[in-house]
Amino acid sequence: MIVLENTPSAVLLLAVGVLCGAGVYLLLDRPLTRVLLGIVLLSNGANLMLLVAGGRAGASPVVGNAPADVRMSDPLAQAMILTAIVITLALTSFVLALAYRSWQLHGHDEVADDEEDRRVARQAADNAPAYEDSDAAETGETLDEEAATVYDQVVERAERLRAQRERDERDQHGPQGGGAR
Amino acid sequence: MIDTAALWSVQTLVPLPVLLPLFAAGLTLALHRYANVQRVISVTALSVTTASSAGLMAAADNGPVVVDVGGWAAPVGIALVADRLSALMLTVSGVMLLCVLLYSLGQGIPEGEDPREGGRFGGTIPVAIFHPTYLVLAAGVANAFLTGDLFNLYVGFEILLAASAVLLTLGGTAERVRAGSVYIVVTLMSSLLFLTAIALIYAATGTVNMAQLAERLPDIDPTVRLALQALLLLAFAIKAAIFPLAAWLPDSYPTAPAPVTAVFAGLLTKVGVYSILRTQTLLFPDDDAVDRVLMALALATMLVGILGAVAQNDVKRLLSFTLVSHIGYMIFGVALASEAGTAAAIFYVVHHISVQTALFLVVGLVEWRGGSTSLDRLGGLARLAPVLAVLFFVPAMNLAGIPPFSGFLGKVGLITEGVRDGSGLAWALVVGSVVTSLLTLYAVVKAWNKAFWQEAPSGVARDLALPRSLVLPAGALVAFGLALTVVAGPLYGYAERAARTSMDGFTYVNAVYPGGSERGTGESVEVSEDEGQP
Known part of the structure; x- marks a missing residue:
């Protein structure tokens, strides 16, 4: 063998x-x-x-095919x-x-964060009193506040995009298309 | 020599759930111009599949039905094994796949509609791609349930992963591309872990056949065995969405069209749970340390999942979190590592497939009727669409575990067995199960109150009749969930027998090796090669 x-x-x-x-x-x-x-x-x-x-x-x-002594x-x-x-x-x-x-x-392929996660983070930031954490010592901002800022930025951007899209739509459809909606 | 008797044996049924959907997928892809022909083919294929699965379920009650693919016997070829557990899972998933297919047909989405521009369905489904992909998904799921070979299980996983990734990103909108990216990377990662585990198992034992592994694994070094088990569990836990590895699920599922989310929620995580069930009972029985870890994970999954659900404000996301949470119950049953615990877990899987799918389909209807899934923008649906209210209420209560529904029976089975187990962790899990059940009730009642009872906001259309083609399939699935309650006695008995055969270890192995296993004869060429020579 x-x-x-x-x-x-x-x-x-x-x-x-x-x-x-x-x-x-x-x-x-x-x-x-x-x-x-x-x-x-x-x-x-x-x-x-x-x-x-x-x-x-x-x-x-x-x-x-193989010789007898070769595995x-x-x-x-x-x-x-x-x-x-x-x-x-x-x-x-x-x-x-x-x-x-x-x-x-x-225009890029970075995977974005989930907006809904940020919404929940924002809610938590609104409800809970801010507490001291280790980050606060360095930046002067708690994690909750950071989450809130990030969320605000996202919402702002989303609203800007939505407004942009609506403008584009109006331009495309003209006054009739706008009236139909 | 082929005679007709051999052509029409029970074994003929075993490959059908894999082959039929695959053939049908090819046909529907070739006939993508003829939407009606596609529909007929898909519905026929899935109906026949479901019927043959039901036949298998009856046949497997007399012992596992084994088919050696290509005529090569088990250790060399790949075996398809339909034992009670596989056949039961196949049948339930078949019914579910069929109902969701009918629902998606009823949805009849016009092509080229942007989801943000007022499309009622949250996006378009390019029907030409939908049917073949959906059928491939069905084939992949069936393959995962039927296979008796670890590498073939990997192939099954990949089939359904590829199909699910396409379904998740249908239409290629920004939101779906984002969700799809997360989903495919996470699942690919788990597949690679699985592949690594297979490589190590092959190095340690020289086989990937599950029956043969069941015989050889007890003989290898316990430390190596533990490492292999941990790696396999890690891979399956990602697919099943168990607590520390579940974050991807609520992030990716809710963006897909309603029928797709329904199928994913009902089936894909359950394939992971099935794999855990199979490996824990067949390959790695009697391992207390791992079972204790699984119990702790089950507890964390339940609690973290349901607390996530409570925080949500969108029905789809809320349901995704309850899905994660209730995976904990199934893992609880598996971790109890007793016959009754496994039986309860199997029953719970069956119940949960039907209920979770039904809920997601009904939420699809809610979205259709109310124009949104956000609880802030919904309201008054109890008066505006009473049928919808009933369709939501029944599976929601079933999910929360209100008696006499099947969810209650499954939970009772788990809790009874947990109490009988009596260890500290088991008691913690018993308490955790009850708390999770109550919090589930809280979460779904919150959704119910806001979507159905609160004053209707201006966004909800006043008179809009629900199309019957959508209500009927959703209603059929809700009715199927209720039927599970009615036949709970025989079904639970079947689950108990399934648990017994998968726990005893020899039924499965003997079925794959008829006429005695290699341990039984006491000599094996491969083993003596390793050990006999200096």
């Missing part, structure tokens, strides 16, 4: 570590394209890990990697499309 030699190669393991580390770093960033690059690196790390899990490379995995490579790990690569390809292209759409809409 052939002895299984499954000690993984240090180079591959190191590569997995570097890929995953860089991937996580990019994933924590804000623009969608960077996040996407992070996902690509991470998925490559995971795929490489699958390859390591399949053991050392050997002869081609076709029965009768065959594990084809299952490679089949799984192929599947994973195809899936990641599809989803990567989808994220790219999202990033492009975001760029079309906003």
Whole structure:
């Protein structure tokens, strides 16, 4: 019987570590394209890990093809990697499309905060008495006040956009369109 | 040699829930110009799928039905396993998918309408893309429920993730692109964690077949096993939206069109819960430490989720938070790690799928009728649309767990088992369950008061009849939730039997390896290779 030699190669393991580390770093960033690059690196790390899990490379995995004393490579790990690569390809292209759409809409692809979250934060700031926290010592502003400021800015911007859109609409439709509404 | 008897065995039914929607998806995509043909194909495919799932549910009661895909037996090929748990989940999700499809047909959105310009449905659904994607989603969910192979489970997840990402960003408006970005990045992350877990499991055991894993995992180093379990749970917990990993859900779900949100809320998190249930019972039984961690997480999920719901002012977001919160109940049942606890969790999953979906569909109707989902802009609907009021009230009370509804029965089952467990954490969870139930009642009653009872603001149209094509599917789903209460006895019995077979460990394994498992024969080529040589 052939002895299984499954000690993984240090180079591959190191590569997995570097890929995953860089991937996580990019994933924590804000623009969608960077996040996407992070996902690509991470998925490559995971795929490489699958390859390591399949053991050392050997002869081609076709029965009768390999010499009797050489162990065959594990084809299952490679089949799984192929599947994973195809899936990641599809989803990567989808994220790219999202990033492009975001760029079309906003001129950038940063993922914005949720307005509703800020509304809740604003509500909390209105209801609760401001309390001292560690941030206050540095900026002279509590976290609640900061949340309130951010919320106000968002609302202001949203209102400006809405007004802009209504103006545009009036311009497009003329007086009749405006009257119909 | 093929004879007709082999063609029409029970096993024929097993691949249908995956294959039919996939074929139908291809057909509807090819026939995207013919909207009516698309509708007929989609409805037919999902009806047949649901019927065959129901057939499977009856057949699986006599023992798991296993199909070796491509004719390769289990350790080599991929097995599709329909045991009671899978078949039950399939059937309920089939009914739900069908109702939501009919609802979305009734919605009949005109194309090219901007959601902010007074579109009643909060956006357009490009129907040509909707049908194929929806069917692919159905196939992915069915694949995840049926598969007996960990890597195939990953593929199932990816199928439904890709479909759900498309559905979530239908129309590509700014709000949906933002929500979709968050959603797809988070779910991709969890898929990568899952893939990493699969790689490590394969390295540790040399297999990804779940039945074989159930046999080999007890033999490996306990520390390694714990790491593998933690990694799998982490991946599934993101999908199931369990507390520290749930923040993405209320952020992304509410922006989608009503039927899409309904399907997501009803099904996608439940696929995660199902995976946790399966791995905890089949692959990693008897692990007290992890169960205690799960209990603590269940408690946190319930409380944090429901407190989030109480703070919301938008019905869709409110319901999304109750969704997160009630995932806690299911995890509670799983973490009890007893037959009765698992049975209660299974029953609760079934109940919650129907109720949460029904609620989101009804909220779609509320949005249609009242022009908004914000509680500040709604009002007077109890007088203006009494049918709608009833449709909202019944599942809302069901969700809160008012007797005699199925939500009450599920909670009673969980609490009884928690009391029987008797540990400090279990008692904390019992109290937490009751508090969550009361807070759910508070949250839905708040929504009810503001949307239905308060004085109607000027924004709500006075005379506007609800279209029957929307009310009927929503009503059907509400009725289905009520029917679960009526048949609760047999259903709970089925859930108990499902729990028993998934807890005992050998039914599943024996079904996948007919004629004795590898542990039973005492010798295995792969294992002796690792251990026999110096």
